[in-house]
Amino acid sequence: MKPLVQVEGLRVVARNDAGTEFPIVKGVDFAINEGEVLALIGESGSGKTTIALSLMGYARSGCRIAGGSVRIGEQQVLELDDAGLSGLRGRTVAYIAQSAASSFNPSRTLMDQVVESAAIHHTLSRARAEAKAVELFRALALPDPEHIGARYPHQVSGGQLQRVMAAMAFITDPALVILDEPTTALDVTTQIEVLRAFRNVVRQLGTTAVYVSHDLAVVAQMADRIVVLRDGEIRENGETAQVLGAPAHDYTRCLLAAAEPAERDIAIAAPAPLRMPVPLLRIRGLYAGYGAIGRDGLPAKRILTDIDLTIERGATVGVIGESGSGKTTLARVVAGMVPSARGQVLLDDAPLPDGSHGRTREQHQRVQFVFQNADTALNPAHSIGAILARPLSFYLHLRGDARRKRVLQLLDLVKLPASIADRLPGELSGGQKQRINLARALAAGPDLILCDEITSALDTVVAAAILDLMAELRRELKVSYMFISHDINTVRAICDEIVVLYAGQKVESRPRAAMGDAPFHPYTHLLVSSVPKLKMGWLDTVCARATAHPPALAPAPQASDAGLCGFLPRCGVRVDGLCNRLPPPRQQLPNGGEILCHHTPAALIPLQAPLQRFEEVA
Template identity: 65%
Template sequence: MGAPVTVKGLHITAGGQTLVDHLSFAIQPGEVLALIGESGSGKTTTALALMGHARNGCTIAGGSVRIGDADVLTLDPAGQRALRGRRVSYIAQSAAASFNPSRTLMDQVVEPTLIHGLMKRAEAEAKAIALFTELALPSPETIGDRYPHQVSGGQLQRVMAAMALITDPDLVILDEPTTALDVTTQLEVLRAFRRVVRERRATAVYVSHDLAVVAQMADHILVLRNGQMQEINATEEILSQPAQPYTQSLLAAARPAPRVSPQGCGSELLLDIHDLSAGYGPTDLKGQPEKLILQHIDLKLYRGQAIGVIGESGSGKTTLARAVAGLIKPCGGGIIFKNGELAPTLAERSKEELRQIQIVFQMADTALNPSQTIEAILARPLVFYKGLRGPALQKRIRELLDLVKLPHTVASRLPGGLSGGQKQRVNLARALAADPDLILCDEVTSALDTVVGAAVLDLIAELRRELGVSYLFISHDLHTVRAVCDEIVVMKDGHKLAQVARADYDRGPHHPYYELLERSVPELRRGWLDEMDTARLTT
């Protein structure tokens, strides 16, 4: 397994725009090359071209791609179909969106071997079980009988890796495979991916914007910007001696600096959550939901303060934010806001209560109406809460765009014409349009690349300093939370385990689970994952 890959003069266009500009590189058998850069740099576009594929509206306009003895771009459609899933395989960012929910995992994992006629069903299933074992999946003998919704996100990502590896491909493409995972799950998936890639001597391309993850996986790094190569070198050299200013800026953004407002917070209690419990599903006679997510949460947030809430997927972080926002009805306890008890649901809250608490969702793509212009999106809360019309409305829209550092020209554009970072800024502007006292930020940077995410964090800190807004900042990234928050609340399985003040971030001992989360965030240096594995074996 593992074949040389040679790319020469790869040129990809969309209409009159160049997406990848005459790119050339080579990967030796058994090596892992990382493609890094901001959103829109051409990472995924380049990776897909290695399979001879271009997304809708894109054209591979020139160049060559060779995988072993196969000249990928000269193959006819039948030849490319024979190549994909057999000699080159692809592990996508979102496993949940990539599996068929109506078929078992085993059916889908063995499908490539059946399509390409490589082995019979029984042999393929035996090989799948061996891969499940290699990838450290629980109950490898029976997990294939489950459906996609019956396993966790990290498990599903590893099942996708098994599907990609079952045909023993010459090249494996991993496209942001751990971005959507929490830190502890990401660590386990990284371990599994790296072990399998090393043991099988696979040639691999790892697409990511996370340099700390890349440092653990890649032998070489290729830095892309606007479709052009900035530099390519061994991972150690890129991390220690980057040649280009752009690479230096990526490295700087990957090391989050504190962004806490120097003014600190006031003494006025803004939000008082007491004994809060909430869940989903039908309720019993006592009003308890079928699935209890939050259990007896207590939390106080003062005016001007930013509190971070961290924990693994399923810990109850987002449910807490949704309960405060009125999007889910608590089944116990209560929420006091500015000395008044908040009604449990949006429908029961006053217009003024709705205005004072705003939420910014994780996925900017789905939070903005794709058929409305940015001007119309920002105008809606201004009309609803402030009653603005005419010149006053237009003036305030321009002021909001200035606040989030977007040009006035975006007002006439649809969300589809904006980058991920720009869309998230529009989400912030929409929240600010109501002049809220509290903004709930739910994983607002997890889908963004390092540079754009750092810019959004800077913006949040600046708005807090200038407007005195308070934040409840939900995240699974401890480094991000430490950079922007005064205190950190640690959650697991719906319970609040600890609350750590900024002054104590670097002073222990802390709750063991907090320390686990801290240890699980990849460090920006080679060998970190090896050290973690060694430490795990010796404890």
């Protein structure tokens, strides 16, 4: 059978600042049969997205397609003129981008944007396009499919917007759909919903697709075949079962190893926390939010409610939860970026003033923040040396040769060469920029580093290297971390304790030694069961269990409203007449943790029997 897509000898080159061209895709060959899903995987810079974009005859700024051929059906893509490419894109080949939020026009309704491609390519009338859009909304499991199209992009969640983008791609019945890291930025429970919706639509429509990802566990659920890329070359090309079960190339084996954090190795490498009479950080009864302050002394929009948390010297505490759970707000309160409304944040048992203006230089120095997006956290106009020199001057008053020497020491500390000091952030890879982000925090000589989703945008190999580096720095510098993430696999790899937030409430905490033992809070149980496993068919066998909780039919109440559980509308084990009337008690677990739940630990264990061992689902 003749394949639908045939790529032969594809070469793409890029141009550096000196005007010299160099290859970034080097003679790539592969084919895709009709109805097949092909995954392109590899580290950042491997050429995944560059190859995917070439299937539309497109090269990003500074790059050009230098040779080879791309055939889709009977069309030779690289031979098309501008008019031909305009007819191809959105009609024969559709593209689903990684960030839906940046791909939509905020001033137009979702329906207007979904049906636009059908109007451009004259495939359907407006009425028929809208009817088909509603069918796609329903197939993609979007809420209120008949009316969601009347909303604007900011009026739906990130996961919903990602599915609306899929409807936009499928509206013209394209021959090929490219999905470029469509779930990378989503938390695990949302990712499951989106993955299931994408997979079901691809199956129903018999779509031929290219799935670009660095997440092998996700690829295992979506792809029929996998192409493994490194440095613009194919290292392996085979059926998914073969690549995952019996990889032929050393690099594939490296990717598979990096897909599962080396939990035990990191745990052995990291020192035990120092149990002192006074902990490094203690948070007591913390409330925080935004908006006008009410009569109760609390803000109109409450983000955090009655949070207690302790970080010992030399410890790493992980804070996990879905988007909007309050994780970043908690870190920003600790850093002084957001004021608290009630409660205390104590450093060495001394209260930290609210907001940055009330804090001393020493207090700022001792608590440093590493932001999620290194691209926006680093000034693009300053050299790496200048970026690292700033905190050295401000906090440590270093000048001249002493400052330059310390900059080089910091680069060595984060495993980067001295030559990096003279380069700009735009000349570095994502992993290198995140190391600089970390080095800048270390430059102040802090006791506590607040890490906000610092590995979420990195591929598995680079993320694993960052986690190893953090463990090494913890061992050598005795630094403590608050590690914020929505990825429970990452958190369990490096943390001594996990704190779970939902709707601004602390619903669970547990020590590292008990991370694999039931019972869990029902929300933690959902998180754990939603982590994709590196196993084909996992989505089919586990998804029903992970999504057994009924969907929220109304917005989750603020955690402080009558003191009720914020997870109540989604909880599959709620007790009507109890959970919807009385605040849940905080119950101690036999393993040293605690949960905020009406159910006793003994009652939860049989309800969660399928997930009694953490390793079965992580």
